[in-house]
Amino acid sequence: MDYFSLNNKNHKVNFKEALFNGLAPDRGLYFPQEIKSLKKSFISNLNDINKIEISMEVISQFIGNQIDKESLKKIIEHSIDFEFPLKKIDENISVLELFHGPSMAFKDIGARFTSRCLSHFIRKGYNKKVTVLVATSGDTGAAVASGFHKVEGIDVFILYPKNKISNIQEKQISTFSDNIFPIEVEGTFDDCQKIVKDALIDKELTSNFNFTTANSINISRWIPQTLYYFFAYSQLPSDIEKYSFSIPSGNYGNLFSAVVSKKLGLPIENIISSNNINNPVERYFKSGVYTPIHSKETLSNAMDVGDPSNFNRVNEIFDFDLVKMKDTLHAFSFTDHQTMDTIKYLLKNFNYLCDPHGAIGYLGAKKYINNNLGSHCIFLETAHFYKFYDEIKNLIDVEFNIPSQLKSILDKEKKSVTIKDYYNFKEYINSYL
Numbered sequence: 155m156d157y158f159s160l161n162n163k164n165h166k167v168n169f170k171e172a173l174f175n176g177l178a179p180d181r182g183l184y185f186p187q188e189i190k191s192l193k194k195s196f197i198s199n200l201n202d203i204n205k206i207e208i209s210m211e212v213i214s215q216f217i218g219n220q221i222d223k224e225s226l227k228k229i230i231e232h233s234i235d236f237e238f239p240l241k242k243i244d245e246n247i248s249v250l251e252l253f254h255g256p257s258m259a260f261k262d263i264g265a266r267f268t269s270r271c272l273s274h275f276i277r278k279g280y281n282k283k284v285t286v287l288v289a290t291s292g293d294t295g296a297a298v299a300s301g302f303h304k305v306e307g308i309d310v311f312i313l314y315p316k317n318k319i320s321n322i323q324e325k326q327i328s329t330f331s332d333n334i335f336p337i338e339v340e341g342t343f344d345d346c347q348k349i350v351k352d353a354l355i356d357k358e359l360t361s362n363f364n365f366t367t368a369n370s371i372n373i374s375r376w377i378p379q380t381l382y383y384f385f386a387y388s389q390l391p392s393d394i395e396k397y398s399f400s401i402p403s404g405n406y407g408n409l410f411s412a413v414v415s416k417k418l419g420l421p422i423e424n425i426i427s428s429n430n431i432n433n434p435v436e437r438y439f440k441s442g443v444y445t446p447i448h449s450k451e452t453l454s455n456a457m458d459v460g461d462p463s464n465f466n467r468v469n470e471i472f473d474f475d476l477v478k479m480k481d482t483l484h485a486f487s488f489t490d491h492q493t494m495d496t497i498k499y500l501l502k503n504f505n506y507l508c509d510p511h512g513a514i515g516y517l518g519a520k521k522y523i524n525n526n527l528g529s530h531c532i533f534l535e536t537a538h539f540y541k542f543y544d545e546i547k548n549l550i551d552v553e554f555n556i557p558s559q560l561k562s563i564l565d566k567e568k569k570s571v572t573i574k575d576y577y578n579f580k581e582y583i584n585s586y587l
């Protein structure tokens with residue numbers, strides 16, 4: 155399978171090159187040359203097949219012959235080594251929980267898959283040792299730290315804004331050592347991102363380091379994310395014929411994976427983009443003109459994105475045809491106030507505690523169901539509520555125990571270094587030469 159750059163369809167690379175480059179040299183996102191539907195008999199028999207077999211069938215076409223079957227199977231086994239339970243909430247709404255991985259957010263799947271794919275090629279001698287640079291506002295850094303820890307041939311520098319991520323997220327990023335180098339930046343997330351971008355094109359650094367990035371523009375993030383849409387379908391009661399997904403969206407990587415899985419043959423009716431007030435796509439659907447917005451801070455901070463990178467891929471898969479896109483996609487946005495009310499409502503009425511991102515997913519599902527009576531909607535719970543406990547604990551009057559994955563890190567010592575600017579960063583990274 156080849157991948158082309160969304161800026162130039164004639165620029166094609168194979169899976170390995172797309173993986174190591176992250177972004178094409180012309181700054182375009184990589185897109186698969188073809189997405190072939192899977193056999194109908196495979197889709198209708200999903201509940202008889204185990205997760206690994208489902209995954210091999212779904213993913214193989216995107217890898218082609220670049221990774222041998224045996225190795226690919228090991229990579230997949232490692233990437234999805236936890237539960238993906240589908241739970242019924244009320245008559246027409248279910249939740250797919252994606253937070254049972256080590257960092258307790260859905261980004262674990264992509265981070266684990268990416269690290270193992272990179273390591274596979276390095277071990278085979280196809281590539282030199284790589285240095286991954288990541289700027290994070292929270293969940294990506296946590297998933298990357300855990301997913302890349304002790305992975306052979308890879309060093310990871312994670313930059314996060316000082317005092318601007320949650321206490322738990324900071325612990326998740328800053329308590330690793332070995333090949334993980336946490337860096338606290340005196341500045342904002344944008345400052346972190348600027349340092350990473352400057353480093354990637356700094357000739358003094360790139361002559362010594364083989365850099366790559368691990369954020370959601372990499373194809374190795376959306377490819378494994380298609381899998382849990384299949385796992386959801388395999389758990390759906392057989393009397394449900396029509397179903398849709400509501401996806402709490404920020405950079406649109408997760409939503410793009412849903413659209414791909416529909417294209418692969420899953421009988422998904424609609425896909426709902428559920429957003430906080432950062433809603434450029436909903437505005438686009440209403441006005442017909444796409445305009446990026448300045449992102450505003452909200453309770454569901456992993457979705458505070460004003461110009462989502464992966465929306466380009468969504469455009470491409472619908473041939474840049476807004477009418478066609480709106481046939482499948484719906485977009486709704488909700489305020490922090492509605493998010494808080496929903497967290498309380500779900501706990502009181504269904505004894506289900508959502509994090510702020512999942513609550514927005516539920517709101518999108520509810521709105522969709524009200525407009526489409528008789529449908530069933532699955533919303534994604536993208537993080538465990540405990541990651542946002544400080545923000546939501548005054549809304550609820552019950553005590554909750556901290557999950558074991560998070561408990562184990564709370565007593566660990568923070569190991570980050572603090573830097574002020576690009577000059578500090580360069581000095582620090584050069585000391586590892």
Ligand SMILES: *Cc1c(COP(=O)(O)O)cnc(C)c1O
Nearest residue numbers: 293404405406407408456536537
């Ligand atoms: C990253 C993240 C999202 C947004 O996912 P995208 O693929 O960027 O749209 C939603 N919820 C949580 C908890 C996240 O960490």
